Amino acid sequence: MELALTLGDTSKPFSFLDKAPKMAGDKESGNRDLGFCMGLGVSGRSSRGGGDEEEDGDGDKRESPATDRRHHQQHHPPSTLLQLHLLPFSPTNPRNSHHSHKPSTSQFRLPWLTDHLGSEPESSGGAGRGLDVNRFPAAEEAEQSSPNSALSSFQMEFGIRSGGGAGFRSGSHKRVDMEGDNERDCSRGSDDDDNGLTRKKLRLSKEQSAFLEESFKEHNTLNPKQKLALAKQLNLRPRQVEVWFQNRRARTKLKQTEIDCEYLKRCCETLTEENRRLQKELQELRALKTSQPFYMQLPATTLTMCPSCERVATTTAPASSPAAAAAAPPLAKPKPRTYPFPHAPQLHHLPQAQPQAHQAAS
DNA sequence: TAAACTAGGCGTATTACATCA
DNA sequence: CATGATGTAATACGCCTAGTT
Numbered sequence: 287m288e289l290a291l292t293l294g295d296t297s298k299p300f301s302f303l304d305k306a307p308k309m310a311g312d313k314e315s316g317n318r319d320l321g322f323c324m325g326l327g328v329s330g331r332s333s334r335g336g337g338d339e340e341e342d343g344d345g346d347k348r349e350s351p352a353t354d355r356r357h358h359q360q361h362h363p364p365s366t367l368l369q370l371h372l373l374p375f376s377p378t379n380p381r382n383s384h385h386s387h388k389p390s391t392s393q394f395r396l397p398w399l400t401d402h403l404g405s406e407p408e409s410s411g412g413a414g415r416g417l418d419v420n421r422f423p424a425a426e427e428a429e430q431s432s433p434n435s436a437l438s439s440f441q442m443e444f445g446i447r448s449g450g451g452a453g454f455r456s457g458s459h460k461r462v463d464m465e466g467d468n469e470r471d472c473s474r475g476s477d478d479d480d481n482g483l484t485r486k487k488l489r490l491s492k493e494q495s496a497f498l499e500e501s502f503k504e505h506n507t508l509n510p511k512q513k514l515a516l517a518k519q520l521n522l523r524p525r526q527v528e529v530w531f532q533n534r535r536a537r538t539k540l541k542q543t544e545i546d547c548e549y550l551k552r553c554c555e556t557l558t559e560e561n562r563r564l565q566k567e568l569q570e571l572r573a574l575k576t577s578q579p580f581y582m583q584l585p586a587t588t589l590t591m592c593p594s595c596e597r598v599a600t601t602t603a604p605a606s607s608p609a610a611a612a613a614a615p616p617l618a619k620p621k622p623r624t625y626p627f628p629h630a631p632q633l634h635h636l637p638q639a640q641p642q643a644h645q646a647a648s
Numbered sequence: 649t650a651a652a653c654t655a656g657g658c659g660t661a662t663t664a665c666a667t668c669a
Numbered sequence: 670c671a672t673g674a675t676g677t678a679a680t681a682c683g684c685c686t687a688g689t690t
Contacts (some may be wrong), residue, residue: 489676526679530677530678532679533679612677
């Protein structure tokens with residue numbers, strides 16, 4: 287006798303999953319509840335959500351070959367098999383989306399970045415530890431002036447306490463590669479080289495963080511214009527905004543990885559349990575087989591698990607008699623399964639892929 | 649047109665600092 | 670007050686793409 291359990295597409299939702307947050311990709315993947323076929327797209331890189339491509343300011347949708355290459359592995363096949371979206375949150379990958387409107391260096395050269403390179407005196411920050419290394423002139427003025435003065439009050443608020451301060455590389459951080467240790471030594475500064483270049487790390491104010499956070503929800507990467515706008519609005523240096531977004535992306539990814547890990551663990555536990563149960567079921571069936579010699583006389587019969595009703599049905603083998611098969615009672619009715627998929631948990635408040643209209647200005 | 653070069657962005661790992669228990 | 674843990678701003682580096690020469 288041949289036994290085959292086919293655990294396939296089931297229309298039953300898995301109770302286990304009911305509590306799991308829905309994923310962004312559910313609609314796309316048809317929200318199918320499928321069993322036992324796992325395609326685990328485990329990767330350090332985020333797979334992309336619905337909007338795989340981001341329209342940049344020029345309106346041209348594209349995905350760079352490299353990006354495509356990177357993400358290709360995680361692109362879900364159109365199969366109806368279970369798809370574990372392990373990294374579903376992944377917002378758009380706007381990477382490279384800015385390239386088409388990359389500003390020339392001169393276009394975005396910021397006076398305060400160069401003017402104050404290395405010229406920010408340690409004592410310029412003001413009271414106590416509150417050395418506002420980040421502060422550029424506008425902010426300083428803002429601080430000195432009344433909160434109700436000319437500058438927009440919003441901008442004013444952020445100007446009061448802008449932190450950070452290591453970004454002495456005037457935006458072109460890559461130039462370290464070219465310029466080598468000189469720059470590094472310079473930027474590192476030190477006690478002996480105390481021209482204000484010491485790496486000071488000041489926390490961003492709540493308002494600044496909140497604003498950045500809001501911005502991150504809308505788009506998790508920045509084009510140069512957005513960066514500049516944010517920097518201006520928050521009285522930060524563009525480099526700080528850029529760094530914040532980089533770190534923010536890293537944190538998001540880390541968090542998602544943790545979630546995925548936890549989720550996989552649960553998957554594993556559930557599948558182990560399911561496996562145990564099926565093994566037991568199999569043993570019972572075998573025991574039944576030996577206790578009912580009637581079936582022994584039947585030719586090979588395939589027992590198939592009906593995916594919809596979850597009953598074990600007999601599939602008549604070529605030589606079996608239909609009458610005998612029909613007489614065979616249903617052998618078992620398995621308990622409802624609780625597969626932990628396909629809904630992988632997902633971080634909340636993740637930026638969605640969306641065409642960035644504000645880039646149109648660029 | 650292809651190749652080399654340049655500039656800028658991003659991801660990742662790591663460091664350094666601030667804060668808190 | 671000292672100290673370790675934690676969070677996060679900042680740096681370093683490699684890789685990639687697009688634009689320019």
